[in-house]
Amino acid sequence: MTIDWNAFTPFTALGGGVLIGLASAWLILMNGRIAGISGILGGLFDWTKGDRGWRLAFTLGLLAGPAIWGLFHALPSIEIHASTPMLVAAGLMVGVGTRYAAGCTSGHGVCGLSRLSPRSLAATLTFMGGGFATVYVIRHLLGA
């Protein structure tokens, strides 16, 4: 393992992390809901009366972020190198997987670990492991 010191951005990473933590705390303390992106999106399919407005509003906030950011500052770069078939496959696996696991990086990773939940720790270690293994196979075994 070698650390890529040129790519490492400790201050913006910590600052962004603090914002994510504040947003999650905001949603639980103000609305009483867990800021789990996969759960908020997936719950839209349940059509439960009175339970869709806040989900749509939260998602709208996520979507509006880049446009509002762009009013004040240049957007940070977003580089996507994966091919379209790869993006489709990735989306399906992330969509189905996070719903079976009842959580993703936000619900299990941030909120779950903040609640000291062993279940969320197990989920986080598993998806991190899956991610590490997949990138290892793609970049170092297949050499793509």
Add this chain to the structure above:
Amino acid sequence: MSKYSISAFIAGLIFSFGLLLSGMANPEKVLGFLDLFGAWDPSLALVMGGAIAVGLPLFTVAKKRATSVLGTPIQLPAKRDIDRRLILGSLAFGIGWGLAGFCPGPGIVAAGALKSGAIVFALSMIGGMWVFHLLEKRKA
């Protein structure tokens, strides 16, 4: 829009800014973290660390309260079991995450930035969630 929805919108917006500031809306940066055996970028670990450092005390407050500031019940997950659904689901999610460098939040934010690849990812992800919904409904 109700107060409840406006509050949720603000939470989503701050979350979005956090992902943008931290660089996590950029899948190349996320893949740099997942590439543990290449030139490793530890940034994502600090994002999680920063979020949890703030989350720990504030979720401790939330655990002690029954109702939110807006008067609704505080709904914390009750499930505790580490079962096959959790592990296999997380594994599938992790593999998909490693394929493109997108997890749900960054996928939506990058789609909001109108990146065509992110829109493809986000639509496919929502399609996957719909498939899950149909499979669960059939079971019920």
